[in-house]
Amino acid sequence: MSTPADDRAPERLRTTPSWLLTRLADHAAHLAREAFTAAGAGRYHYALLVALVEGGPASQAALGRRCGIDRSDVVAALNELVARGHAERRPDPADRRRNVVTVTPAGREQAERTGKALDEVQERLLAPLDPEDRRRFTELLTHLLRHHAPGRF
Amino acid sequence: MSTPADDRAPERLRTTPSWLLTRLADHAAHLAREAFTAAGAGRYHYALLVALVEGGPASQAALGRRCGIDRSDVVAALNELVARGHAERRPDPADRRRNVVTVTPAGREQAERTGKALDEVQERLLAPLDPEDRRRFTELLTHLLRHHAPGRF
DNA sequence: GACCAACGTTGGTTGCACCAACATAGCCAT
DNA sequence: ATGGCTATGTTGGTGCAACCAACGTTGGTC
Numbered sequence: 001m002s003t004p005a006d007d008r009a010p011e012r013l014r015t016t017p018s019w020l021l022t023r024l025a026d027h028a029a030h031l032a033r034e035a036f037t038a039a040g041a042g043r044y045h046y047a048l049l050v051a052l053v054e055g056g057p058a059s060q061a062a063l064g065r066r067c068g069i070d071r072s073d074v075v076a077a078l079n080e081l082v083a084r085g086h087a088e089r090r091p092d093p094a095d096r097r098r099n100v101v102t103v104t105p106a107g108r109e110q111a112e113r114t115g116k117a118l119d120e121v122q123e124r125l126l127a128p129l130d131p132e133d134r135r136r137f138t139e140l141l142t143h144l145l146r147h148h149a150p151g152r153f
Numbered sequence: 154m155s156t157p158a159d160d161r162a163p164e165r166l167r168t169t170p171s172w173l174l175t176r177l178a179d180h181a182a183h184l185a186r187e188a189f190t191a192a193g194a195g196r197y198h199y200a201l202l203v204a205l206v207e208g209g210p211a212s213q214a215a216l217g218r219r220c221g222i223d224r225s226d227v228v229a230a231l232n233e234l235v236a237r238g239h240a241e242r243r244p245d246p247a248d249r250r251r252n253v254v255t256v257t258p259a260g261r262e263q264a265e266r267t268g269k270a271l272d273e274v275q276e277r278l279l280a281p282l283d284p285e286d287r288r289r290f291t292e293l294l295t296h297l298l299r300h301h302a303p304g305r306f
Numbered sequence: 307g308a309c310c311a312a313c314g315t316t317g318g319t320t321g322c323a324c325c326a327a328c329a330t331a332g333c334c335a336t
Numbered sequence: 337a338t339g340g341c342t343a344t345g346t347t348g349g350t351g352c353a354a355c356c357a358a359c360g361t362t363g364g365t366c
Contacts, residue, residue, distance in 0.1 A: 006215055006218060006219070007219060007304055008219060008304065008306075009221065009306060010200075010207040010208065010219060010220070012206075013200060013204075016271060016275065017275050017278060017290065017291050018181040018182070018185050018271070018274055020291065020294040021178045021181050021294060022181060022185075022196075023298060023302075024174060024178070024294055024297055024301075025174045025177070027301050027302070028171040028175060029321090030354095031171070032171050042321075043175075043321085047163075050166060051163045053165075054163040054164060054165060055163065059344075061343070062159055065160045066160060066161060067163070067166070068323095069322095069323090070322095070323065070325085071346085072324085072325085073322080073323075075346060095331080095332070096330080097330065097343065097344040098331095098344060099344085099345070121171060122170050122171060125170060125171055125297070126297070128297060128299075129293070136289065140286060140289070140290045141173040141177055142167070142173060143286075144278070144281060144290075145173060145176060148180050149176075152160050153162060179322085179323075182353090186352085195353090196352090212314090213313075214312075214313060214314080222353095223353095223355060223356085224314070225315070225355085228316085248363070249362060250312065250313040250314075250361065250363070251312090251313060252313085
């Protein structure tokens, strides 16, 4: 038979930060994906759009570096963005190795819409935390990331 | 040309907790996988072993619930554990739907060894945090998880 | 005895991260 | 200037973790 406590995770796992982290991130990703797929996109698409809106036109390699996405994955996501009319890709006249990628108005709109949906996700994710703890949590995450990926954060 | 700041993530992403969380978890998973593969195992294998060591013999379904692993994935991981002599699986005489899974001495040893390697990973992961912040970080993660998966934590 | 729920198992799908290789094009030293 | 190194976009493929659907078997329940 299965008591409710049957579902309880082993102490050894419950006290391992990396395990908690992975578990929570999985849950967060699940929430975020709801928002993304509702907007007809994926994480990559949103990241790329945001990078373009914020930093202006850029090459695919630069976009990949900024968002932490592999060059090859940028290609695929960008293909879909272009197909949906959210971005444009044309060769860079100044450096014929590169493409210049730009956001379209529709892309900006999409980024903003998805951003709002994502804000609601944050709200749901951090629901049990008071403002002070939310700030601390974000701060700790940033601190850790800055240590492990210096220059990127 | 590409300045160093070229690699910097967009502000909109850097201030989104779920994004930071996913990013950091990815890094943590990377570190953890080093430790796991060095021990010749995967995350699932370790979780299952720990659950067995801590909670004693159990059915596959119960193990899956405790570790947050799908029934079908438990089967695969368990096959490998059995093949390596780290666990044993035999039909439950009391309920012929179930299997009773037990750890072998080799399995306990493996769990302990992997656990030590995983401890070093935590050390590396939380390196930039002082003890107080480490405690707070773990506490926040636990708090959030308890909210989103009540009963499991 | 009939129905529904749980179990183990098979097989397949998805998203994300990553790597190798290639052709083209720019850069820089000698 | 030329030769060698690096960057870029692209293709194709790998691995892992999470998940879902279906099936046959078995237990429990009404």
